[in-house]
Amino acid sequence: MISALIDLKRGDHEGLVVQLTSRLRSLIATGRLGKGRVLPSSRRLANDLGVSRNTVTYAFEQLAAEGYLAASHGRRPVVTVDGGGHGDGVEAARSAARSARPTLSPWAMRLKQADWPLSYQAPFKPLRPGHGDAREFPNDVWARCLRRSAVHAARREVGPVNRPRLCEALAHYLATSRGVRASAGQILILPSAQAALTLIAAVLIAPGDEVRVEDPGYPGAAAAFHASGACVTGMRLDEQGMQWTSGMTAPKLIFMTPSHQHPTGRLMSLARRTEFLRASRPGKTWIVEDDYDGEFHYDSRPVPALQGLDTHGRVFYVGTFSKAMTSDLRLGYLVVPPALVGTFEIAQRHVGLIASSHIQEALAEFIADGHFLAHLRRVRRLYHARRDHLAEGLERHLGEVLTAEVPSGGIQLVARLKRGRADRAAVKRLVEAGVVTRALSSLALNKPRDHGLLLGFAAWRESEISAALRTMTSCF
Ligand SMILES: Cc1ncc(COP(=O)(O)O)c(C=O)c1O
Known part of the structure; x- marks a missing residue:
């Protein structure tokens, strides 16, 4: 068990993340954890060592940044270098990796680890949510x-x-x-x-x-x-x-x-x-x-x-x-x-x-x-009509599969899936067909309970909304 090889001192001037990173690094450098060795999950190791899961995650992230581990979201990390007990190869890999990749601050590591979809990387096409109409x-x-x-x-x-x-x-x-x-x-x-x-x-x-x-x-x-x-x-x-x-x-x-x-x-x-x-x-x-x-x-x-x-x-x-x-x-x-x-x-x-x-x-x-x-007064009228146009279209053409929740304001609306939870798959299909939406489940912090589509109406003309609805109808 890897945890038996790791001795952490609480209250040490070096924090737990630094200690754990250094112990794991030296286990790899000395070949005790050889190339290809699959490490336990962060949850398991945290449990075995009696530390928080974040401590283990940060240590894994750091070693991945230094080139010792291959770590990807949801997978157990794998040792990528051969320490062999002699240290030469691994030292070279370590210094090369160190000079190429700066050590990240805890702030940056947490941001990377969180992996929340801050900016929505989708093409700017109907019915992408989150925007007003810049053309107006x-x-x-x-x-x-x-x-x-x-x-x-x-x-x-x-x-x-x-x-x-x-x-x-x-x-x-x-x-x-x-x-x-x-x-x-x-x-x-x-x-x-x-x-x-x-x-x-x-x-x-x-x-x-x-x-x-x-x-x-x-x-x-x-x-x-x-x-x-x-x-x-x-x-x-x-x-x-x-x-x-x-x-x-x-x-x-x-x-x-x-x-x-x-x-x-x-x-x-x-x-x-x-x-x-x-x-x-x-x-x-x-x-x-x-x-x-x-x-x-x-x-x-x-x-x-x-x-x-x-x-x-x-x-x-x-x-x-x-x-x-x-x-x-x-x-x-x-x-x-x-x-x-x-x-x-x-x-x-x-x-x-x-x-x-x-x-x-x-x-x-x-x-x-x-x-x-004056601008707000004008676009408010316009967006109001667009909201109604989208809500009516959803009801008329997609009422079998989606329930639109019509908000009293704003620039986007939620259409819930009537059956199933496959909103991410639906979003993928729609994007391929040219309609951009966002899966409601992708905005959940806990296990998602809400499944549906987030659809923008403010940025899109009624003709664009109608065309998007036709495409959507063919995708469901
Ligand atoms: C709820 C919410 N708050 C804040 C923002 C960010 O606004 P800004 O573009 O000014 O950062 C957004 C952007 O979509 C948002 O949806």
Whole structure:
């Protein structure tokens, strides 16, 4: 048994990962674990050694990066070099591998290990979810704002990384449209919503902190918190949204999308919102509200942001212009609770998550002159019609196999498989036929319970949606 060859000292100044990596390395280098030897799974070895599974996973990852092991997801690692007890060959392999592949930080190792699908690598074709229609964006008006911003650049005050005109305009927009209560000074302008999540994780999360996220949910959030060393737990959803479990120990942070749950589009009930806020009050738990597509609501007035109900300064509010304007803009923002503004400003500068002043000033003008709201009003009508067109088409042509859940807002909808669980196979077939969707099960953190397709409607014209529906019909 390999564990009998490994002696780990708890409390040693070298952490367990370093000790385990070094013991395994020397067992390979001395030939005691020869080429081709299949090592136990990380779960088994962790059990035998009485350490956490992460410790073993990180050690395996490190040795794979150094060229000693071949390790791939879901397979037991295999020794790839022949130590032979003499060390020459293996030393050469080791130094070659070391010089070619840098040692990764725990942050990078966790990101690699998590393997969550942060960016969706699929062709940009109907009905790819997650986008608004860039073709509808008023590029001529935007170009004028950009030009004026460039012309006035020399006269602008140099300094504030979060441009005051934009923060003022945004604070006003968020207060009137989303019920967010924040001064301009609480707003950080960042390159994306994902950057906001990374910044929150960097400032608040210590290894081992408990973080709860929605399941199914947005993989980018789980990845950001996991990479910082958090124990990320997925919380099931019911009709009211993310579930609050009474008696649950207070986690360090809860991430949620209460306005349109990602991916299901569900709205979190007021009762549930109040429960989460109450739980955060003892001052142990931070709530991160991601309102990524809160601008789009079709059936009734939108439910105001959870942040507006928070009277104790426990809620971070994250937004993005990727959906409301265009994803190429690369602009998002973070509303920080008052007590943490100074700390977040320092962190923002240190990690350099600073958006171009030219673009911030242009956007300030775009909003102040009413172009942002006018654009939203126009695309809201358009996306509303597209949502209905897709939902009706699904019902009419694919009602036997799929049940569409029509969200009251947002840019995408979920169509559940009526039978079976083969959503990934269905997505593969559809992509081959030219229709891009995402499998609901691929967004699960625990064992997937939900099986279906995530279909975008906002970015696609009705004619494109109709054509995609015809293709889908032939694939089921
Ligand atoms: C729920 C959710 N939050 C955040 C983001 C990321 O937005 P950004 O492009 O600004 O990083 C996305 C992107 O799809 C999303 O779906």
